[in-house]
Amino acid sequence: MRASILAIGTADAASDTTDDPALIKARRMMSRGAWLAALAMLRALDGQTGSGQRGSGQAPEEIAAFLGVGASAGSLPDLHRILRASMQDGALSLPLFATKGVAACNPLLAFQLMNNFTLCHGAIRCGVQGPNGAFYGGAAQALREAVRLINEEPERLALAGAADSAHHPVTRLELPAGVEPQEAAVVLLLGRERAGTVTVEIDATDTADVASLRYATDATDATDATDATAGYLAAAEAVAWLAAIRAVEAGAPEARAGRFRFSYRISVIRSAADSAGGAGRRAGGAGRAVITGVGAVSAFGVGIGRLWEGLLSGDGATAIRSVPHLPGFPPSGAVPEAEAAARAAEAAARAAGVSLPAGAWRDRRLWWAVLAAREAWEEAGRPGGLALSLGLGLEQAFLEDFLPLEGTELIPRPGAGGEIRYRSPMDLPARALQAMLPVGGLRLLHASACAAGTLALAQAAAWVERGEAERVLCGAADSMLNPLGMAGLGRLGVISPRGACRPFDLRRDGISVGEGAAIFVVESEYSAVSRGAPILARLTGRGSSQDAWAPTAPRPGGTAAEAAMRAALRRAGLRPDQIAHVNAHGTGTPPNDEAEAAALQRLLQCDRPVSSYKGAIGHAMAAAGALEIAGCLVGWRRGVLPGTAGFERADGRCPAAVQAAAAAFSGGPILKNSFGFGGQNASIVLEAP
Numbered sequence: 243m244r245a246s247i248l249a250i251g252t253a254d255a256a257s258d259t260t261d262d263p264a265l266i267k268a269r270r271m272m273s274r275g276a277w278l279a280a281l282a283m284l285r286a287l288d289g290q291t292g293s294g295q296r297g298s299g300q301a302p303e304e305i306a307a308f309l310g311v312g313a314s315a316g317s318l319p320d321l322h323r324i325l326r327a328s329m330q331d332g333a334l335s336l337p338l339f340a341t342k343g344v345a346a347c348n349p350l351l352a353f354q355l356m357n358n359f360t361l362c363h364g365a366i367r368c369g370v371q372g373p374n375g376a377f378y379g380g381a382a383q384a385l386r387e388a389v390r391l392i393n394e395e396p397e398r399l400a401l402a403g404a405a406d407s408a409h410h411p412v413t414r415l416e417l418p419a420g421v422e423p424q425e426a427a428v429v430l431l432l433g434r435e436r437a438g439t440v441t442v443e444i445d446a447t448d449t450a451d452v453a454s455l456r457y458a459t460d461a462t463d464a465t466d467a468t469d470a471t472a473g474y475l476a477a478a479e480a481v482a483w484l485a486a487i488r489a490v491e492a493g494a495p496e497a498r499a500g501r502f503r504f505s506y507r508i509s510v511i512r513s514a515a516d517s518a519g520g521a522g523r524r525a526g527g528a529g530r531a532v533i534t535g536v537g538a539v540s541a542f543g544v545g546i547g548r549l550w551e552g553l554l555s556g557d558g559a560t561a562i563r564s565v566p567h568l569p570g571f572p573p574s575g576a577v578p579e580a581e582a583a584a585r586a587a588e589a590a591a592r593a594a595g596v597s598l599p600a601g602a603w604r605d606r607r608l609w610w611a612v613l614a615a616r617e618a619w620e621e622a623g624r625p626g627g628l629a630l631s632l633g634l635g636l637e638q639a640f641l642e643d644f645l646p647l648e649g650t651e652l653i654p655r656p657g658a659g660g661e662i663r664y665r666s667p668m669d670l671p672a673r674a675l676q677a678m679l680p681v682g683g684l685r686l687l688h689a690s691a692c693a694a695g696t697l698a699l700a701q702a703a704a705w706v707e708r709g710e711a712e713r714v715l716c717g718a719a720d721s722m723l724n725p726l727g728m729a730g731l732g733r734l735g736v737i738s739p740r741g742a743c744r745p746f747d748l749r750r751d752g753i754s755v756g757e758g759a760a761i762f763v764v765e766s767e768y769s770a771v772s773r774g775a776p777i778l779a780r781l782t783g784r785g786s787s788q789d790a791w792a793p794t795a796p797r798p799g800g801t802a803a804e805a806a807m808r809a810a811l812r813r814a815g816l817r818p819d820q821i822a823h824v825n826a827h828g829t830g831t832p833p834n835d836e837a838e839a840a841a842l843q844r845l846l847q848c849d850r851p852v853s854s855y856k857g858a859i860g861h862a863m864a865a866a867g868a869l870e871i872a873g874c875l876v877g878w879r880r881g882v883l884p885g886t887a888g889f890e891r892a893d894g895r896c897p898a899a900v901q902a903a904a905a906a907f908s909g910g911p912i913l914k915n916s917f918g919f920g921g922q923n924a925s926i927v928l929e930a931p
Contacts, residue, residue, distance in 0.1 A: 245392040248399070249431040251286030252484065253278040255409075260284070275312050275476075276364070278427035279405035283307070283364035286401060286431040305399045306372035307788065308388050309361045309429070310381035311689050312406030312476035361690075364429075365788045365921060370401065371802045373809070374788040374922065375697060378634055378668055378687040380404075381479035388432050390708070396434045403429030403483075406476035417473065424473035428480035530782060531703035532931065534625075534775040535763035537617025538872045539610040539719075541575035541756055541859040544583050545617060549869070550876040553858055553884035554904050560858045560887045562741065562754045571728045573741035575756030575860020580606070587612040596677040602670055607635055610759035610865070611671035611719035612678065619679055619715070622763035623775050629684040629711035631701040632672050633694025633718025635864040671719050684711050691918030692827075692861070693786070694718050695760065695868030696926055700784035702764040703926075712769050719759030720864035728755060734794055736831055743861070744888035745828035745854035746835050746896045753829050756860025760868035777931035778875050782911070783816065785809025789921030796834050796917060800841030803923045807845050807913060810925040814911065818846050821927075822910025823883060825874050826898070827917045828854025829861055830888065838915065839896035851901040857888030867916030867924065874914060877907040878930055 260266065260281055269277055287305070361376040373391060377383050381404035388402035408423030417423060471478035538545065541561035542552030552561055565576040577583060587609040591598075602608060611632075619625070672687055686701060688694040695718030702714035722728065731737050731753075738744075738752035770777050787806040791797040811818060824846075826838055842852060855870050862869050877883045885903040892900070912928045 244435040245389045245400075245432045246435045247430050247487065248433045248436070249286050249289040250484070250487065251282040251284065251288075251403075251429040251431070252427065253281035253285070253405075254426040257281075274407035274409060274425060275405045275427070278407065278425060279309060279311075279361070279403075279429070280364040280368075282403060282405065282427035282429040283368045283370070283401055286403075286429040287368055289431075304372055305368075305370050305401060306388065306391055307361065307365055307368075307370045307374045307401040308384035309364070309376055309401075310379060310384045310404030310406075310476050310480065311361060311376050312379065312404075361788075361920065361922075365790045366792070368401075369790050371788050371790050371805070372398070372400075373786045375701075375786065376689045376920075376922070378689040379476045380686055381476065381483075383686050385430070385483075388430075390704075392432055392434060398433075400432045401429050402432055403427065404477045404480035405429075406474060408473055408475055422473045424471075424475075424477075424481075426474055426477045426481050428477065428484050430483070529707070530767050530780050531706035531764050532767050532770050532780050533762050533764055533778045533875070534770050535618040535620070535622025536760065536778060536872050536875060537614035537619075537621065537762075538758065538760045538869060539577055539583065539614050540758040540760075540862075540869055541577060543578055544586075544613055546621075546872060546875075549859075549873060550880075553855060553873050554876065554880070554882065558887050562743065562756075562858075562860055564741075565723065568723060568728060571732075572737055572739060572754070574723055574728070574754055575758075575858075575862070576723055577610070577758055580609070583613060584609040590616060591674055591678055594678040596674050598670065598674060605670055606721035606723065606757060607719045607759070608670050608674060610721065610757065611761065612674055614717065614719065614759040614761040615675050615679060615715060618717070618761045618763050621776070622765075623773060625713050625763060625765070625769075625773065625775070626680040627683070627713055628679060628681045628763070629702070629705060629714040630672060630675065630681045631684075631686050631688070631698045631705070631714055631716040632675070633688045633690065633696075633698040633720075633864045633868065634668050634671075635694075635718075635720035635722065675715065679715065681715060684714075688718075688864075690864075690922040690924070691920050692863055692866050693916040693918035693922040693924040694720075694864040695866060696871065696914065696916035696924040697786060697922075698868065699762060699764065699781060699871060700786070700924060700926055702762070703781040703784055706764060706766050713763060713765040715761065716764055717759065717761035717868040718865040719761075720862055720866075721757035722755055722863055723757050731755060736794070736829075738830065742888060743830040743857045744890070745826070745830045745857055745886055746839065746852070746893060746898055746900045747830070747889045748891040748893040750830045750832060750835060750888075750893075752831055753856065754860040756856070756862040756869075757865070758859070758862050758869055759865050760872040762868070762872075779878060779931055780929045781926065782929050783810035783812070783814025783925075783927030785811075785813065785925045787923045789923065791921055793921075794919050796837040797921070798833070798837060800837035800839075802921070803838060803915065803917055803925075804841035804845055806923040806925040807841065807915065810913065810927050814927040814929070816911055816927065819848060820911060821846065821850055821913045822908060823874075823877070823901075823912045824850055824852045825870055825912060825914045826852050826854045827866075827915045828852075828856055828886070830854075830856060834917065835893075836895050838917065839898040843897045849899040851883075851905065852898045853884065853886045853901045854889075855884060855887075857886055858884070864918075867914065870916075871914055871926070871928065874912050874928060877912065878909060881907055881909070883907040 385402045388400035405427035407425035471481045538549045540549045542548045564573045698716045702716035705711040743754040744750040785806040787802040789797040789802045909930045916924045
């Protein structure tokens with residue numbers, strides 16, 4: 243079965259208008275890339291610019307959406323003006339942060355640095371609630387996932403595309419010499435193959451480890467259409483798609499077949515010990531994915547052992563504390579002895595020959611990713627041939643880089659010095675891991691807010707089950723423990739003013755911000771057994787959905803979250819009553835906990851123990867799901883699962899059987915939930931090895 247392009251939606255500087263009053267009102271909170279994406283998604287669904295019409299009888303909530311997104315920062319056209327205004331009103335004044343804490347932040351800045359909202363705003367305006375993913379620079383992967391979904395569920399519709407803009411001062415500085423800044427969004431509406439439509443085929447070969455778009459016919463192998471699109475950044479491939487499609491529609495001589503092919507040349511990863519029989523197994527799917535290595539850095543310290551011991555150390559045990567480098571802010575789940583850990587991470591990376599831009603080692607996400615990945619790789623037996631699926635944080639800025647710029651010149655001139663940066667490259671941890679460890683082949687970065695870590699593991703399991711990769715390094719690392727990140731979250735009203743996260747508790751009043759990383763080695767069960775690697779758990783089910791409701795609030799009642807859980811159970815082949823334990827997202831905020839509890843009540847319709855680890859280690863944002871999955875693995879290692887620190891008084895608005903203290907665990911399936919800003923929902927099922 244092939245996927246057809248039913249409609250195309252596009253947006254650029256020449257067509258960036260709409261008469262949708264709700265979308266116009268939301269524009270001030272959207273990056274330029276997000277604005278273009280929302281327009282293109284709407285136009286694809288309305289069939290305004292494509293060769294097909296919507297007319298399928300499907301409700302919007304049945305449509306999936308996968309988008310490649312960029313690192314675009316700046317929800318107003320001129321980031322220069324935002325920063326200058328923030329300096330002038332005190333929003334970026336360190337003394338004001340120290341004395342007034344979260345009240346000092348310009349609330350707009352919380353949104354300048356979140357690229358996940360590209361997918362979020364498009365989904366909200368279009369009502370898209372199906373499976374979804376936001377991939378940093380991942381236009382190719384967005385298309386692959388949409389096509390795979392349609393192959394599995396032929397009645398499904400899926401949006402796939404990318405959006406980005408280079409039209410703001412920061413990105414202009416970062417473009418290579420001679421590359422002109424561009425902006426665009428291209429979104430395809432895909433469905434099963436139909437007469438008279440352009441058809442998408444996926445080709446996988448062993449010849450390269452990069453993805454490129456080509457269009458081909460019976461007469462000629464391929465014509466590359468990507469070289470002239472560099473200025474479009476994350477949207478470059480999608481713009482090249484459009485050129486190929488238009489050539490087919492125009493009946494160009496080289497496209498007489500009336501069909502084009504997206505040819506993704508993907509390296510098939512094989513170890514030296516693989517036989518021809520092993521290659522045959524991959525071609526037909528490699529069976530279940532298993533976890534063979536885990537590493538973690540959490541508020542309890544560096545190492546998976548520190549995480550497990552901390553979570554099991556006693557009723558109500560918590561690592562949430564005041565941190566010296568954030569005076570005036572509420573307590574958080576900061577990693578103890580962070581500076582020593584940072585030096586260890588940098589030393590390990592340098593010893594492995596990793597070379598990164600000047601100043602990169604100030605990024606706390608980088609420290610935690612390096613330490614956790616090294617531990618996971620060592621435990622898994624130092625395997626080779628690793629693909630990479632990594633969750634990213636939302637924030638890109640270094641506040642300490644902003645503060646020295648309180649003069650009139652906010653944008654450094656070329657040659658003014660390499661130490662001053664407006665943002666940390668979002669893929670720094672990925673660059674380091676690729677340089678340190680034997681990573682090659684498929685590489686994907688998930689920009690899905692607090693669901694990113696769980697989605698990274700789900701993607702790894704999908705690759706393994708499809709036979710696209712044999713082993714995957716996956717997980718997430720994040721930290722928003724700087725004044726800008728903390729103040730932005732504070733102005734959103736999500737941080738507990740008392741510094742005590744109490745998931746599902748009657749007195750809950752917000753999150754405690756955490757940080758850290760959890761990295762895993764996920765591989766096929768065949769690979770693990772043949773290597774004699776330890777199997778820690780099996781990844782048997784996965785599901786995702788989109789709230790399509792609000793950038794920073796869950797859909798009341800948790801209906802989309804429930805859809806993600808049910809999808810995970812279906813894939814695992816389990817009934818709800820077969821779930822032994824639920825590790826909830828459990829943020830400790832009133833609306834989030836109520837929505838999740840309502841969804842669980844409808845799903846389970848029985849008392850299944852529910853826990854949340856955020857009262858113990860804080861909310862580690864993009865890394866939260868990965869860290870909590872790492873915490874769940876102790877259940878099979880030691881026959882006990884941690885409880886919910888901070889939970890003391892039940893709330894009738896949260897009908898969940900919350901497990902307050904550590905309890906014996908019989909080893910049944912665990913359902914893990916992660917729900918993120920922007921409406922991203924992800925659920926995964928873990929089973930005993």
